[in-house]
Amino acid sequence: MYQVTGKSAEILDLAERHVRTVGYNGFxxxxxxxxxxxxxxxxxxxxPTKGNLGAAVARRxxxxxxxxxxxxxxxxxxxxILTEAFIGAFRGALNEDGRMCLFCILGAEFAAxxxxxxHEVRSFFNKSSEWLAQVLGRxxxxxxxxxxxxxxxxxxxxxCLEGAMMVxxxxxxxxxxxxxxxxxxxxxxxx
Amino acid sequence: MYQVTGKSAEILDLAERHVRTVGYNGFxxxxxxxxxxxxxxxxxxxxPTKGNLGAAVARRxxxxxxxxxxxxxxxxxxxxILTEAFIGAFRGALNEDGRMCLFCILGAEFAAxxxxxxHEVRSFFNKSSEWLAQVLGRxxxxxxxxxxxxxxxxxxxxxCLEGAMMVxxxxxxxxxxxxxxxxxxxxxxxx
DNA sequence: ACTTATCAATCTATCGATAGATAGACAAAA
DNA sequence: TTTTGTCTATCTATCGATAGATTGATAAGT
Numbered sequence: 001m002y003q004v005t006g007k008s009a010e011i012l013d014l015a016e017r018h019v020r021t022v023g024y025n026g027f028x029x030x031x032x033x034x035x036x037x038x039x040x041x042x043x044x045x046x047x048p049t050k051g052n053l054g055a056a057v058a059r060r061x062x063x064x065x066x067x068x069x070x071x072x073x074x075x076x077x078x079x080x081i082l083t084e085a086f087i088g089a090f091r092g093a094l095n096e097d098g099r100m101c102l103f104c105i106l107g108a109e110f111a112a113x114x115x116x117x118x119h120e121v122r123s124f125f126n127k128s129s130e131w132l133a134q135v136l137g138r139x140x141x142x143x144x145x146x147x148x149x150x151x152x153x154x155x156x157x158x159x160c161l162e163g164a165m166m167v168x169x170x171x172x173x174x175x176x177x178x179x180x181x182x183x184x185x186x187x188x189x190x191x
Numbered sequence: 192m193y194q195v196t197g198k199s200a201e202i203l204d205l206a207e208r209h210v211r212t213v214g215y216n217g218f219x220x221x222x223x224x225x226x227x228x229x230x231x232x233x234x235x236x237x238x239p240t241k242g243n244l245g246a247a248v249a250r251r252x253x254x255x256x257x258x259x260x261x262x263x264x265x266x267x268x269x270x271x272i273l274t275e276a277f278i279g280a281f282r283g284a285l286n287e288d289g290r291m292c293l294f295c296i297l298g299a300e301f302a303a304x305x306x307x308x309x310h311e312v313r314s315f316f317n318k319s320s321e322w323l324a325q326v327l328g329r330x331x332x333x334x335x336x337x338x339x340x341x342x343x344x345x346x347x348x349x350x351c352l353e354g355a356m357m358v359x360x361x362x363x364x365x366x367x368x369x370x371x372x373x374x375x376x377x378x379x380x381x382x
Numbered sequence: 383a384c385t386t387a388t389c390a391a392t393c394t395a396t397c398g399a400t401a402g403a404t405a406g407a408c409a410a411a412a
Numbered sequence: 413t414t415t416t417g418t419c420t421a422t423c424t425a426t427c428g429a430t431a432g433a434t435t436g437a438t439a440a441g442t
Binding site: 197198229230232233236237 | 390391392393394395
């Protein structure tokens with residue numbers, strides 16, 4: 001799918017790393033260029049504008065995420081397993097030397113983003129809560145919850161995870177993330 | 192206490208508004224100057240550096256917050272009332288035409304901030320979870336929870352609120368925030 | 383009362399650095 | 413020969429920050 005090769009992929013990697021540490025407004029084309037060993041003009045060759053680049057980074061990140069997550073209705077994987085994988089993906093992102101989830105930082109900076117990047121951010125939150133809602137829907141706990149209710153529950157979990165990443169990183173303690181997830185589990189919010 | 196008057200206060204107001212919408216790296220001294228009707232050099236007169244200004248904004252915001260919250264052990268206010276006030280403060284921030292909690296956006300941008308601003312961010316998360324932990328400690332539910340456990344629970348609630356703000360704003364729907372808080376209540380995480 | 387000195391707050395003008403972006407030349411590959 | 417990727421060179425706009433002049437108000441000295 002997003003199997004961009006060569007310099008383009010390298011630039012995407014660098015840009016992603018920057019966004020996830022210092023945010024969209026915290027790096028420049030020159031930063032990327034010097035790290036990729038080319039000139040900033042060459043970065044523009046691959047990605048005409050910064051908004052273009054930002055959207056590409058977001059799209060690739062989301063595509064990877066959902067590829068790893070797989071089918072939420074896969075009968076071979078229990079809701080429990082899938083939810084753990086979901087949480088684990090967030091934890092893994094934070095564990096890459098204190099990098100944030102891409103969409104946590106983009107979400108916070110939302111108003112400062114070019115429209116095409118904003119679109120990707122919204123799209124991710126929609127898709128991810130949809131995905132998680134489908135998983136939650138499989139744990140039929142007697143009451144048949146509506147799609148809207150399931151999606152709201154999913155969003156609540158996602159919000160908690162995003163917030164947990166942020167607080168954990170600001171304090172440079174991964175354990176804070178784990179504590180928060182623990183509370184999520186103990187409150188039976190999660191399968 | 193923080194009764195800064197005149198232009199300084201006006202600049203702080205403008206800077207706070209900008210940080211809470213586009214983040215620390217999303218505005219310039221010139222932006223502030225033109226809105227305050229002065230020149231950017233005059234902004235530097237009041238706040239020598241941007242880091243200085245950022246820290247001042249953060250400090251004032253935090254001071255106001257804790258002044259409004261009051262004493263977490265005030266016997267005249269139930270834990271329930273205090274927790275609601277706490278949640279309400281976050282909701283109110285979001286409700287000011289889609290502005291974020293200052294520390295949510297600063298937390299996300301953390302690695303891009305000058306040290307003095309980072310310090311204020313950490314300090315806020317510390318103080319606010321301390322405050323909330325004291326409130327939670329008053330609802331002695333049989334088991335005597337340790338201070339560390341209470342603080343972890345407090346952090347979990349705060350993380351959830353910050354995440355809720357972020358997700359709600361990215362989707363421009365205040366109702367998402369309310370949904371998430373609803374789940375928080377239903378899961379009995381909150382008094 | 384008049385003068386002098388100080389101060390807070392602003393200005394103009396400018397600094398070096400950097401931002402994102404473009405034009406056009408060049409070389410290698412297809 | 414056309415495409416692909418990179419380069420040099422440059423543009424305009426803006427960044428945070430500083431220097432030095434100017435204003436009006438206040439205070440102190442005579």
